[in-house]
Amino acid sequence: xxxxxxxxxxxxxxxxxxxxxxxxxxxxxxxxxxxxxxxxxxxxxxxxxxxxxxxxxxxxxxxxxxxxxxxxxxxxxxxxxxxxxxxxxxxxxxxxxxxxxxxxxxxxxxxxxxxxxxxxxxxxxxxxxxxxxxxxxxxxxxxxxxxxxxxxxxxxxxxxxxxxxxxxxxxxxxxxxxxxxxxxxxxxxxxxxxxxxxxxxxxxxxxxxxxxxxxxxxxxxxxxxxxxxxxxxxxxxxxxxxxxxxxxxxxxxxxxxxxxxxxxxxxxxxxxxxxxxxxxxxxxxxxxxxxxxxxxxxxxxxxx
Numbered sequence: 079x080x081x082x083x084x085x086x087x088x089x090x091x092x093x094x095x096x097x098x099x100x101x102x103x104x105x106x107x108x109x110x111x112x113x114x115x116x117x118x119x120x121x122x123x124x125x126x127x128x129x130x131x132x133x134x135x136x137x138x139x140x141x142x143x144x145x146x147x148x149x150x151x152x153x154x155x156x157x158x159x160x161x162x163x164x165x166x167x168x169x170x171x172x173x174x175x176x177x178x179x180x181x182x183x184x185x186x187x188x189x190x191x192x193x194x195x196x197x198x199x200x201x202x203x204x205x206x207x208x209x210x211x212x213x214x215x216x217x218x219x220x221x222x223x224x225x226x227x228x229x230x231x232x233x234x235x236x237x238x239x240x241x242x243x244x245x246x247x248x249x250x251x252x253x254x255x256x257x258x259x260x261x262x263x264x265x266x267x268x269x270x271x272x273x274x275x276x277x278x279x280x281x282x283x284x285x286x287x288x289x290x291x292x293x294x295x296x297x298x299x300x301x302x303x304x305x306x307x308x309x310x311x312x313x314x315x316x317x318x319x320x321x322x323x324x325x326x327x328x329x330x331x332x333x334x335x336x337x338x339x340x341x342x343x344x345x346x347x348x349x350x351x352x353x354x355x356x357x358x359x360x361x362x363x364x365x366x367x368x369x370x371x372x373x374x375x376x377x378x379x380x381x382x
Contacts, residue, residue, distance in 0.1 A: 086120070088155040099157060120149055120159045123274070123284060134183065135249055137274035138174035139285055146269075148174055148201075150183040151276075158183050160201065173260045173268055177201040178253045178275065207257035209341045215254050216336040222311065223258070224333035228326035229309040230259045231356055233286050234267055242287045243296070245312040249275040252289030255311075259287070262332050264355040265346045280308075292316045331361040340365060 086099040099121055123139040135151045144164030151157050177183070182201035216223050232239030244252045252275045260268045273287040280288045280296050290296055297303060298317045304310045310320045335342045342361060353359065 082161045084120070084159045084161065086157040086159070088151075088157055119147055120157065122282075123147055123149060134179055135274070135276040136175070136178045136253070137285060139272050140270070148177065150177075150201075152183060173207075173257070175253060175256045175260060175273065176207065207254065207261070209261065212254070212258050212261055213336055213339050213341060216258060216333070219313070220337055222313070223336060224326070224329045225322065226255065226311055227259070227262055227332050228323060228329035229311075230263065230271075230287075231326060231328055232323075233271070240307065240309050241283075241285070243280055243308045243310045244287065244289045245292060245294075245310065245314055245317070246289060247292060247314055249289055249291075251313060252276065252287075256287055258336070262336075262342055262344065264344045267355065327358055328356040328361070331358060331365070335361065335365060338365070
C-alpha cells in the first residue's frame with residue numbers, strides 16, 4: 079500500500095504554449111520510482127483555474143492500474159497531487175469532493191509520504207456539503223435535479239452513459255452538483271465517480287463529470303456534441319443543452335426526496351438485494367418514514 083503527496087509548479091513551454099509540471103523544489107527528490115509516470119498522469123487530469131482566480135480547482139481520476147489521483151490546482155500556478163495506489167484503502171467516509179478548497183492543500187510538500195495508508199496525511203474535508211445545504215441547493219434548481227441524477231445513474235450502466243458536462247459560472251456550483259451526486263449514489267459507487275470542477279479543454283478530460291465555464295472552448299453549436307457525445311447541463315442559460323432522456327424512476331424519486339427536505343440515505347457497502355443498488359422500494363419506504371417523522375440521521379436505506 080502507498081499514499082504519496084506530490085507538489086508541482088505549473089510551467090508553460092515558451093514556443094508551443096504547452097503546459098508542463100515542474101517539481102516545486104527541483105533539488106528535492108519526490109522519492110517515488112514512478113514519479114515521471116505520475117507527473118504525466120497529473121498533467122492529463124488536473125483542473126486549471128484562471129491565473130488570477132483566488133480559489134482552486136479539484137479533480138479526481140482513476141488510473142489504468144487501479145490507482146487514484148486527487149489533484150488540486152491552486153492559485154499561484156501550484157498543483158498538489160495525492161496518489162493512492164490500487165491496494166490502498168480509503169479515504170473511508172470522506173468523499174473526494176469533500177476536499178474541494180480544503181485548507182490542507184495549501185501547505186506545500188515535496189516528499190513522498192512513504193508506504194502504508196496514513197489517513198492523517200489526507201487533505202482535511204471542509205464542511206461545504208452537509209445535507210441541509212444540499213437540500214437548499216437542490217430546491218434552488220428543482221427542475222434540473224432529476225435530469226442530472228438520471229445521467230449520473232447511467233454512468234454506471236453497461237455500457238456506461240456519456241460524460242456529463244456541467245456549464246456553470248463558478249466552479250463552486252459544479253462542486254455542489256458533484257456532492258449532490260455523491261450523497262445520492264450507493265456508497266460503493268462514490269469512489270468510481272470521477273470528476274473535475276473546471277476543465278479548460280473538456281474534450282480531453284477523462285473524468286465522468288466535467289465542469290466548465292461559459293467561455294470554455296467547447297462548441298455546442300454542433301448538434302452531435304450535445305445529442306450524441308456528451309450529456310450537457312447548462313446552468314447559465316447561454317447555450318444548447320442535451321435533450322431529455324427517457325424517464326428514470328430512481329432519479330425522479332431521489333430528486334423528490336431532496337426537494338421535500340427528506341434526503342435519501344443510500345446503503346453503505348456492497349448492495350446484494352434482488353433489485354440492485356438503485357432499488358426503488360427503499361426510496362419509497364424512506365419517504366414514508368420521513369412523512370411520519372421517522373428515519374432519523376444516520377439511518378440508511380439498504381435493500382433487505
